[in-house]
Amino acid sequence: MSATLVLENVARHFGGVPAVDGLSLSVPAGQITGLIGPNGAGKTTVVNLITGLLHLTSGRVLLDGKDVSRCEAPELARAGVARTFQNIRLVPDASVLDNVLAGFHRHEKTGLWANLLGLPSARAETRRLKDEAMTLLERFGMTALAQYRAGGLSYGHQRRIEMMRALAMRPRLLLLDEPVAGMNDAEAESLAGIFRSVAADGVAVLLIEHNMRFVMSLCSRLYVVAAGRLIAEGEPEAVGRDPVVVEAYLGA
Ligand SMILES: Nc1ncnc2c1ncn2[C@@H]1O[C@H](COP(=O)(O)OP(=O)(O)OP(=O)(O)O)[C@@H](O)[C@H]1O
Ligand SMILES: [Mg+2]
Known part of the structure; x- marks a missing residue:
């Protein structure tokens, strides 16, 4: 095997x-x-x-x-390789959506300059990643909580955010x-x-x-x-x- x-x-x-x-x-x-x-x-x-x-x-x-x-x-x-943490490690003051978006980091195609200059390629990329993150939120039943502060949610929800962030990395x-x-x-x-x-x-x-x-x-x-x-x-x-x-x- x-x-x-x-x-x-x-x-x-x-x-x-x-x-x-x-x-x-x-x-x-x-x-x-x-x-x-x-x-x-x-x-x-x-x-x-x-x-x-x-x-x-x-x-x-x-x-x-x-x-x-x-x-x-x-x-x-x-x-x-992606993981979740037994002792939850999120950015508590960031939104649920932004915590999930952090997982996409390794997949961003456009570079730093394109992002800083607000080039169309960067904006399209950001929109695509947001759509993908929202699809994950839907899968975990958390669509309505996208803009909530992660640190204010229950442990169950925080554990789900950990998993979405890990899945956003599209792990093997x-x-x-x-x-x-x-x-x-x-x-x-x-x-x-x-x-x-x-x-x-x-x-x-x-x-x-x-x-x-x-x-x-x-x-x-x-x-x-x-x-x-x-x-x-x-x-x-x-x-x-x-x-x-x-x-x-x-x-x-
Ligand atoms: N950074 C560290 N420095 C010193 N000892 C450590 C460190 N990390 C883990 N240990 C020790 O290693 C052993 C294994 O710990 P570990 O956290 O891997 O166990 P675990 O199986 O995950 O336990 P649990 O089910 O409670 O989560 C423990 O005795 C722990 O105290
Ligand atoms: Mg342990």
């Missing part, structure tokens, strides 16, 4: 203490792959390593077979760090449909989530980590029954 993202024996230590300790996994295009584990297991650290926010202590990260272990965050963003690899945390079942279910359709479009999706029922219903494959190490992997059904996994959760 051709995998978009592969981690090979990845480790990251903080002051000699391992947060991620020799992890290998693969996230194929067109599927949702789950990464689960107790608090402090190293899940967010994995996302930070993949996106270049943190550098590896050892191991390799491969994107479509190319070693991107030493790439910086902007380079990875240009290569099509999408990393979702607890995207439905704090949402009720109905809200989470409406987002599940969006995650499925994103994967169906060929995007490789890595989903981190504590709600086992949610994860099981969405993922083709699960990786379970505890203390930075892989303790189980496989199809959701089998993993959910694995005594080692049950123990890791009950013990946490």
Whole structure:
């Protein structure tokens, strides 16, 4: 199976203490792959390593077979890696629309000068991006909130803005760090449909989530980590029954 993202024996230590300790996994295009584990297991650290926010202590990260272990965050963003943040990171005083537009940054075709001079090409580009952003808002049921201040909205809405901004990057690899945390079942279910359709479009999706029922219903494959190490992997059904996994959760 051709995998978009592969981690090979990845480790990251903080002051000699391992947060991620020799992890290998693969996230194929067109599927949702789950990464689960107790608090402090190293899940967010994995996302930070993949996106270049943190550098590896050892191991390799491969994107479509190319070693991107030493790439910086902007380079990875240009290569099509997008994420959402567990601790929401929006521009709180900017509007919902402007926060989503920020995601289009890497796709702007016209240059800085065209923009500054207000050339027709720049204006047409701005209009096109706004239309595209509004299409995303519609998909997430937030059209009416386009001009609202992002920071004044509920966590559920802010998490949706995070996802729209990530999708505006038209990613090949999408990393979702607890995207439905704090949402009720109905809200989470409406987002599940969006995650499925994103994967169906060929995007490789890595989903981190504590709600086992949610994860099981969405993922083709699960990786379970505890203390930075892989303790189980496989199809959701089998993993959910694995005594080692049950123990890791009950013990946490
Ligand atoms: N920048 C950092 N400096 C020092 N230690 C860190 C840093 N980032 C993470 N850690 C440590 O690494 C370990 C893994 O943390 P991480 O946030 O990756 O866990 P997690 O699986 O995402 O947990 P949660 O489910 O609570 O979000 C923790 O012990 C944490 O304290
Ligand atoms: Mg985390």
